[in-house]
Amino acid sequence: MRNVGVGGEGSGASRFEGVGGTDWRGDKKVNTDRLIDVLSANLEPVSPGQLGRTLLLAMVTGGVAAFGLMLATIGPRPDLNSTAHIEWAAAKLLFAFSIVFAGAPFLIKSIRPGRENETKWALLFFPLAATVALALVMLLLGRDAWGTPLGARASSPARCLFCIPFFAAIPLAALIWALRQGAPTVLRLCGAIAGIVAGGLGAAAYALACGSDTVPFIAIWYSGAIALCGLIGARLGLRFLRW
Numbered sequence: 001m002r003n004v005g006v007g008g009e010g011s012g013a014s015r016f017e018g019v020g021g022t023d024w025r026g027d028k029k030v031n032t033d034r035l036i037d038v039l040s041a042n043l044e045p046v047s048p049g050q051l052g053r054t055l056l057l058a059m060v061t062g063g064v065a066a067f068g069l070m071l072a073t074i075g076p077r078p079d080l081n082s083t084a085h086i087e088w089a090a091a092k093l094l095f096a097f098s099i100v101f102a103g104a105p106f107l108i109k110s111i112r113p114g115r116e117n118e119t120k121w122a123l124l125f126f127p128l129a130a131t132v133a134l135a136l137v138m139l140l141l142g143r144d145a146w147g148t149p150l151g152a153r154a155s156s157p158a159r160c161l162f163c164i165p166f167f168a169a170i171p172l173a174a175l176i177w178a179l180r181q182g183a184p185t186v187l188r189l190c191g192a193i194a195g196i197v198a199g200g201l202g203a204a205a206y207a208l209a210c211g212s213d214t215v216p217f218i219a220i221w222y223s224g225a226i227a228l229c230g231l232i233g234a235r236l237g238l239r240f241l242r243w
Helices: 015-019 032-039 048-072 083-110 126-141 156-179 187-207 215-240
Strands: none
Touching: 048 083, 048 156, 048 187, 083 126, 083 156, 083 187, 083 215, 126 215, 156 187, 156 215, 187 215
16 A cells, blocks of 8 residues: 655655655754755856847847838838938937837846946936937027927828837737846836837838928937837836746
8 A cells, every 4th residue: 555644755756855855843944945946957147248249139120120011001201312311310310229229228137137227327228318418409499490380290190109109019919029038127227228129120110201391390209109108018028028
């Protein structure tokens, strides 16, 4: 007959006892250190360089997809080949990519436990703040510097607020996938930074289609759309970055 004991007194050792542990009655105690060693024996650490390459791949892939989505839907503005409009498109691209380049280093830090607090929001939002400051200077110079109220045509703000998050959807999905390869702990922060970076990529794609060429428009509506992407990213981070 099989000898079945109570409290770990049977003839066969339990799983934890086989690791060097004992029951709660005090004959032996679980060897915590050895248990941790056994459970973590097959874990392979991910190098920071590999995480950086994964994020870079996600940003490049997402950026290409955002531009492709723009071309497949609204397309570039018809008068983009004129010198004046090319200069404004270049200014919008510079603004958008400055957001991406400012956020990328903090995105890498946000998925490495212990380094989340190194995020310097002043640096992350510097391109936005600089553009807003320039717009305020133009406001002080007079109404003519604005062109039309808020620097926009009648339908431009709504179009901008829709298109930038729309074009940022694929980059944000790619970044969330890449972030899951790391170990984010502050999920809302990590998702928000991913949303801001994706919003920068979406803004870069929209820059070639945008028909409003004023600094105030970029400062108000581009910044607002990118901030909206950050809020969306923070919500998605709480849901999809858990591990």
